[in-house]
Amino acid sequence: MRESISKPIQRVDGSAKISGEAKYIGDMHFENMLFAKTLRSSRVKAKIKSIIKPELPEGYFIVDKDDVPGFNRMRTVVSDHPLFAEDNVEYIGQPILLVVGPERETIYDIITHISIVYDDLEPLYTLEEAEAKSTVFTDYHYDKGEPDKAFAVAVTIIEDEYHTGYQEHVYLEPQGMAAEYRDDTMFVYGSMQCPFYAEGALTEALGWDAKRIRVIQTVTGGAFGGKEEFPSLTACQVAVAALKTKRPVTLIYDRDEDIICSTKRHPSIVRYKAALNQNNDVIALDVDVLLDAGAYNGLSPVVLQRAIFSVTGVYNYLHLKVRGRNFMTNNVPSGAYRGFGAPQTIFGTEMLMHNIALKIGVDPLDYKMRHMLRRGDPTCMGGKIRDIVKLPEIITRVTEMSDYRNKVQNNVKYKGIGASLFLHGCGFTGNGEQTIQGKIILKKSGENVILKVSSTEMGQGAETVLRKIVAYSLDLPIEKVLCEAADTGLVPDSGPTVASRTTMIVGGLLRQACLELKDRWDEAEEFEVSRSYKHPDFLNWDNDTFQGDAYPVYSWGANVAEVEIDPVTYEINVKKISAVYDVGMPIDETTLRGQMQGGIVQGVGWATIEVMTTDKGKLIQKNLTDYKVPTSMDIPKIDCEFVSNPYEFGPFGAKCAGELPFVGAPPAVVAAVSNALNVPIYSIPITPEDLMEMDSHEN
Amino acid sequence: MKIEFVLNYKPQIIEVDLARRLLDILREDFGLTGVKEGCGEGECGACVVLMDGKAVNSCLVPAGNIIGKSIVTLESFKKTERYKMIESCFLEAGSVQCGFCTPGIVMATESLLNENPNPTEKEIKEGLSGNLCRCTGYNMIFKGIHQAAERGKGLW
Ligand code: FES
Ligand code: FES
Numbered sequence: 001m002r003e004s005i006s007k008p009i010q011r012v013d014g015s016a017k018i019s020g021e022a023k024y025i026g027d028m029h030f031e032n033m034l035f036a037k038t039l040r041s042s043r044v045k046a047k048i049k050s051i052i053k054p055e056l057p058e059g060y061f062i063v064d065k066d067d068v069p070g071f072n073r074m075r076t077v078v079s080d081h082p083l084f085a086e087d088n089v090e091y092i093g094q095p096i097l098l099v100v101g102p103e104r105e106t107i108y109d110i111i112t113h114i115s116i117v118y119d120d121l122e123p124l125y126t127l128e129e130a131e132a133k134s135t136v137f138t139d140y141h142y143d144k145g146e147p148d149k150a151f152a153v154a155v156t157i158i159e160d161e162y163h164t165g166y167q168e169h170v171y172l173e174p175q176g177m178a179a180e181y182r183d184d185t186m187f188v189y190g191s192m193q194c195p196f197y198a199e200g201a202l203t204e205a206l207g208w209d210a211k212r213i214r215v216i217q218t219v220t221g222g223a224f225g226g227k228e229e230f231p232s233l234t235a236c237q238v239a240v241a242a243l244k245t246k247r248p249v250t251l252i253y254d255r256d257e258d259i260i261c262s263t264k265r266h267p268s269i270v271r272y273k274a275a276l277n278q279n280n281d282v283i284a285l286d287v288d289v290l291l292d293a294g295a296y297n298g299l300s301p302v303v304l305q306r307a308i309f310s311v312t313g314v315y316n317y318l319h320l321k322v323r324g325r326n327f328m329t330n331n332v333p334s335g336a337y338r339g340f341g342a343p344q345t346i347f348g349t350e351m352l353m354h355n356i357a358l359k360i361g362v363d364p365l366d367y368k369m370r371h372m373l374r375r376g377d378p379t380c381m382g383g384k385i386r387d388i389v390k391l392p393e394i395i396t397r398v399t400e401m402s403d404y405r406n407k408v409q410n411n412v413k414y415k416g417i418g419a420s421l422f423l424h425g426c427g428f429t430g431n432g433e434q435t436i437q438g439k440i441i442l443k444k445s446g447e448n449v450i451l452k453v454s455s456t457e458m459g460q461g462a463e464t465v466l467r468k469i470v471a472y473s474l475d476l477p478i479e480k481v482l483c484e485a486a487d488t489g490l491v492p493d494s495g496p497t498v499a500s501r502t503t504m505i506v507g508g509l510l511r512q513a514c515l516e517l518k519d520r521w522d523e524a525e526e527f528e529v530s531r532s533y534k535h536p537d538f539l540n541w542d543n544d545t546f547q548g549d550a551y552p553v554y555s556w557g558a559n560v561a562e563v564e565i566d567p568v569t570y571e572i573n574v575k576k577i578s579a580v581y582d583v584g585m586p587i588d589e590t591t592l593r594g595q596m597q598g599g600i601v602q603g604v605g606w607a608t609i610e611v612m613t614t615d616k617g618k619l620i621q622k623n624l625t626d627y628k629v630p631t632s633m634d635i636p637k638i639d640c641e642f643v644s645n646p647y648e649f650g651p652f653g654a655k656c657a658g659e660l661p662f663v664g665a666p667p668a669v670v671a672a673v674s675n676a677l678n679v680p681i682y683s684i685p686i687t688p689e690d691l692m693e694m695d696s697h698e699n
Numbered sequence: 700m701k702i703e704f705v706l707n708y709k710p711q712i713i714e715v716d717l718a719r720r721l722l723d724i725l726r727e728d729f730g731l732t733g734v735k736e737g738c739g740e741g742e743c744g745a746c747v748v749l750m751d752g753k754a755v756n757s758c759l760v761p762a763g764n765i766i767g768k769s770i771v772t773l774e775s776f777k778k779t780e781r782y783k784m785i786e787s788c789f790l791e792a793g794s795v796q797c798g799f800c801t802p803g804i805v806m807a808t809e810s811l812l813n814e815n816p817n818p819t820e821k822e823i824k825e826g827l828s829g830n831l832c833r834c835t836g837y838n839m840i841f842k843g844i845h846q847a848a849e850r851g852k853g854l855w
Contacts, residue, residue, distance in 0.1 A: 010790045017798025018786045018805060020733020020773040027732035170833050172737045172745060172799040221735075221799030222833050255738040459797025459834045590793040594835055598796065601836030624742035624831070632827040632837045 005472050005652045008590035012464045012478065013219075013457060022219045025176035025191050030248035033178075036063075036098045036241055037107045038251070039114055040261060041089035044125075044617030045330045046118035048087060048096070054113040060101035062114075063241040070207030074233045075200050078137075078297040081333065083205060083236045088121070090295035091332050092617055093261035095233075100241050100249055123330035125617055127269055127292040130327035137297040137326040138304055142546040144380055145319035147275075150284035154275035158356055161272070162348035163683040166612035167265035167605075168621075169337060170629050173221020174258040177234040178250040179242035186213050186239050191220045192231035194496035196454050199488045201232035202239055210488075213239075217486035223458040224602070225336035228498050229299045230263050256623045263335025264612070266291040266303060270311075270348035275319070280360045281370060282353075284319035287311045289345060293326040294333035300326045303334070305429050307341030309550045310663075312380040313349040314391060314421045315371040320380055330617050336498065338602065339662045342424060347607075347684065350420050350667030355680045363408060364671060365419045369395065372421070383540075383549035390645050391421060394558045394580045401639050402560035402578035411675055414565045418671025421558050422664040425551030426656035427501040430541050438495035438533045440509045442470065442517050445526050449474060449517070451510060452484040453494040455502045460658055461591035462502050468588055469507045469651050473514030474521075492530070500555075500656030503587055504647070509533060511651035536649060553647050555655045557581040559600075559668035561636075565676050570688035570695070572608050574636040574669055581660060582645045585653035589642075592657055596640050599661025605630045607666035607684045704765045707775035717763035721755075722746045724762060725772060733773035733802045737831065744830030747803040747810075748772045754810035756829070773802045776809060784851040785809070785843070794843035796834035804830050808844050816855040817848060 016022040053062055065072050065084040072086065073079045085096045099110045124130050151157065177190035186206060192198060195215040202213045215235065220227060234251055241249040253262075273286035289307050293300035308324035350368075357367035372392075377385045398419070399405055407417045427433055441452040451470055457463040463483050471478045484491050494506045509531040517529045541548035560578045565571070577600055586592045609628045612621045621627035646653025666684060674681045679694045703712050706729065715724065722739075725731040725748065737745030739758045746757040749771040776782050785808055788794075795801050804827065811818060811826035818826060823841050832840060848855070 008793070011793070011795060013798070014790045014795050015786065017795050017801050018789055019777045019782075020735075020802040020805075022798055023732070024735070024799065026736065027726075170831070172743065172797065172831060172833050173735070174737070220797065222797040224833070254736075255740065255743075459799075461796065590839075594793045594796055594839055597836035597838050598834045599836075602833070623740060624738045625740060629831060629833060630836075631831060632824045632841070635837050638836065638838055 005468065006586040006589045008588055009464070009468060009478060011461060011591070012467055024173050024221055025178060025189060025218045026252045028178065028189065028218065030178060030180055033248040033250055034100050034102055034245055035104050035107060036100045036238065036249050036251040037111060038095045039097050039099060039111050041085065041092055041094040041096060043089055043118045043120060044092055045121045045123035046089050047121060048085060048089060049117040049119050052115045054110060056110065057106060060099065060106065060110060061245050062097055062099055063244055064097035067240050067244050068205055071204040074236060075204045076229045076232060077299050077302055081233065081296040081298055083233065083240065091330050093332055094295070095237065098237060098241050100245055123617055125329065125614065127267060127290055127327055127329065130329045131290060135328040137293050137328050138301045140304060140308055140324045140546070142322050142381060143320060144382060147284050147286060147319040147321040150319040151275045151286070154283065155278050156276040156280070158274045158276065159272065160352050160355060161682060162270045162351055164268045164344045164347060165685055166267050167337060167610055168259055168612055168627055169224045169226030171222030171224060171226050174253040174255055175227070175230065175234060175262060176252040177231060177238045178248060179238035180248040181242045181246065184212060186242065188215045188235045188239055189218050190231055190235060191227055192217050193223045193227045193456055193458055193498060195456065195486050195488050196493045197229060197496055198232045198235040201236050205236035206239060214487060214489040217456050220456060220458040224338045225340065226262060227458065228336040228496065230335060259622055259627065260619060261332060263333055265337040266293065266300065266334040266341065266344065268344035270345055272348065272352050274352065274356065282317055285317050286321040289324040291326050292329050292331060292334060294329060294331045296333045297326060298333055299335050302429065303336065303341040307345045309381060309425065309429060310342040311345045311349055313346050314373055314423050314556065316373045316377045331614055332619070338599065339659045340499065343663050343666060346422050346663050347667050351670060351681065354671050354674065358680060365404065368421055379550065381550050382547045387553055387647065388645060389556065390582050390643050391556055391558065393643055394556060394582060397641060397643070398558045398560050398578050398580040402562065404560050408675070414567050414676055416563050416672040416674065416676025417560060418668050418675050419558060419560045420664050420668035420671060423554040423556045424500065424656055424660040424663055426553050426555060427505050427551060428499050430543050430550055433505060433533055434535045436495040438505060438509060439492040439530060440494045440506060440513060441492055441528050441530045442510065442513045443528045444517060448480050448482055449476065450482045450484055452491040453506055454486055454488065454491050455494050455506045456486045456497045458497065460595060461588065462497065464591055465503050465587045466507055466510060469510050470514055473511050474518055500658040503654050504650045504656055505533065507651040507654060508649060552649065553655055555581065555583045555657060555660050557660055557664045559664045561668035561672040563669065563672040563676055565673065565691065570691040572673055572686065574604050574608070576637045577665060577668065579638065579640045579661065579664065580643060582643050583657040583660065584645055584647040584650050584655035586642055587652060587654050593640060595658050596661045597638055599658065600638055600665040601630050601635055603662045603665030604636065604669055607669045608686060609634065611685050611687060702762060702766045704767060705769040707771060715762045717761060719762045721757040721760040721762065721765055725757060731772050731774050735799055735802055737799065742831065744807060745800055745803040747806040747830065749806060749810060752813060754807050773805060776806065781809060781851065781854045784854055785847045788846040788850065789843040792839050792843035792846055794835065794840040800830060800832040804832065804840060808847065812848055812855040
C-alpha cells in the first residue's frame, strides 16, 4: 500500500523556476524578431475622426483594424471587444493599433508622432449612472419558493446594500505574447491559462482553420483569471502583426500598461431585502446584484451567473427572488478573477447575516449556524446538496484553533475577531462541462507515461498534481510520468484552466484513463488511451430557467480572522487567520496549502489595502506605487487545516480548491473589523479614512 | 560611453548609454534572463541582483552607477553551496508557485543571510519587504528561508 496521495512531493517545475532557467515569454528570443507597442485610446468615449500617421522608417509597420483578415472581434462568451478600435473608442486604454519594428526607441518615437483626432461623446462613468440610464448588458432572474408570500407574512424586513471595488490581478509576470508565421502555420506563444480559447479566437481573427494555428503556452508567471480571456486579444493582435510583417512579433506589456488596460475584478453593488420571522430567522431573501462590466460585455455574463448562483452562501433560505445585471460603463472591461463573481455576493451575504445578528443582539456565528445547509437540502436553484456537509465539524475546529468563543466575548476596542462561512461550486457553472466536453489522452511509451492535456501550469501546481494523480494510479514513480507541452498542436482540449476544475474534472478523467491503461499495460510498448467528459446522469440543469444542479458538488470552509486597528491611524492589522476547508481530499498537501495561503492573502488585500478607483473613466491607481498589494510586512499568521470528505466522482476524492480561500477571507476580516470598532460595514476595501469616520460617528 | 564593471566575477568593458537600466544590460546585452522585470519601478523586487554584495533593484540602477562595481546574478550564484541549500529548502517548504518572483527572492535571501545568518521571523519579513509575491502569500517563503538558515549553518 502506498502512502496517502496527500503526502507532499516536490513540485515538478520547482528547480527550473528557482534557478531562473524557466523561460517566460519575455525571456524568449525569435530569429528576426520585431517588437510591438500598442497605441491606446486616451479618451473615455469618443468617435475617431481621423488618425494622422507619420511617414514610417524602413522596416516599421502600423497594424490596425484594416489588417485583420477575419473578424475584428475577440472571441469569448460575448464577442464584442474589437481587436483594434473601429469607429469608436469606449474606454481609456482601448487598443487602436500596434506599431511594430526592430528598435523599441524608434517605436516609441513613432507612437508619439501619431495623432488621433477624436470627437468626444457622452460617457458613463459609474455603476450608479449606468443603472440610472439602464445600460444593461445582461439581465438574469430566478426565484425559489414563494418569495412574495414570504415577504407578505414577514415579521421584520431588513434592507441593506453592499459595495465591493475593483481588484487588479497583479500576476507578477505582466501579459506577453509572440507570434511567428512559418510553414503556412501561425505559431502563437505566450503567458496564458487557456490555449484553446486563444486558438478559437485566432480562427476567427485570421479566418483560418484551426489546423493552421498552434497556440503554445509558455511558463506563466501567475494568472488568477487575468490570463483567462485577455490573452485571446493579444494573441490575435500579434498574429495579425506577424502575418503583415512576415516576421515574428512580440508584445510584452510593462506593468503600467498592464494595469491600465487589462481586465479586473468586477466592482459590485448587491442589494438585499431579508424577510425575518418571529424568531428573527431569515425566511426569504430578495437580492439584486449589479456588476460593472465596463465597456464590453465579454466574459461578464458567466461571471454574473456565478455571482447570482452564490448569493445564498452556505445558507438554506426557503424563499428567494434573485436578479443580476451586468451594466455597460465606459470603464476598462472587467473579467475573470479568482472566485468569478462569487466573492462579491458571498461577501454581501456574509455581512448581511453578520449585521442582522448584531441588530438582534446575537453572536453572528451562532446566527449563521441557525441557517446552514445540510445534506439533502435544496440549493438556491432547486438542485440538491448530495454530499455530507461537514460545516459543523469545520466550525468546531476553526473556533478551537482561534479560541473564537472566548475572544468574541471578551473583546476590547480596536481588537476584533470575526468568522465567515462559505462554499464554492466546483467546476463550470451549469452545463459548461457538457458544452466543453474536455478530452484527455494518456500515452504509454515504454516505461513512461505521457499525459496530454491543455490544462496549464500557471503557478497553482496543476502539473505536479496531475502527474501525481497518474503516477499514483499506475504505481509509477513521478519521474516516469511526463507532461506534454500545452500546445494546441500536440494535446487535446481538456478545457480551459479555470473555475477550479483542473484537479477534479481533468484529474478525474486522467484517473479513469489510468484504470484502463493499467488493465491493458502489457498489450504493447506504445499505445494511447483517451477519455472525454461525460456528465453524470443524476445531474440536471436547465440553462434557460436556471433550475437544477448548477454545480456537481461544493467545497466548503470557515475562517476566523483576528485584527487590530491602530487607534490613531486606523490602519487595519490582520494578525491571524484560522482556516478550515473541506476540499474533498488534498492531492498534495503542500501545493494545496500554497493555494490556500495565497488565496487568503489576496482576499485580505481585496478587503483592505487594494484600493482601485476611477475618476471620470480614468484609473487613479495606475502602477504598483499607487496600487498596493500585500507585502511580506502586511500578512497575517495563517493556520490552515483540512477535513477529509472524499467526493465519489473526484480523483482520490478531490473537489475544487483554488478559488475557495479567496471567497472566505474577506468577510472574516471585515467581520473582525466590525467587531473591533463595533460598527456595521457595508463596503470594501475598508480604508483607514472610512474607519476613522465611522468610529467618530460611533463616539 | 565605455564603462568597466565586474559581472559574475568577470571583468567587462562595455559601450553603453549611461542612462540604460542595469536590468536591460543584463537581460538584453548579456542574455541573463534569470533577472525578471515585474514592474520596472522599484516596487516588486523581481529584478534583484547583488551589487557589491548588496541586493539592488536592477530596474532602478542606471549604467552610470555600476562603474567599477561587482554585479552578481542568479546565473552565477546558482553554482554555489548556499544556492543549493536555498533551492532544496524552497522546494521542500513550497516557497515557489509561478516562479516569477523567485529569482529575485533567491537573491534577496542570499543578501539577507549574508548580513544576518540567523534572522528572526521579523527580520526575514523585513528582508523580503521589497519583494512582491502574488501567489504564495509569503508564509511558505519565510519557512523556506528559515529552514535554509537553520540547515545551512556555517554556509553564511
Ligand atoms: S522590476 Fe525592478 S523592482 Fe520590479
Ligand atoms: S510565486 Fe508567483 S509571484 Fe511569487
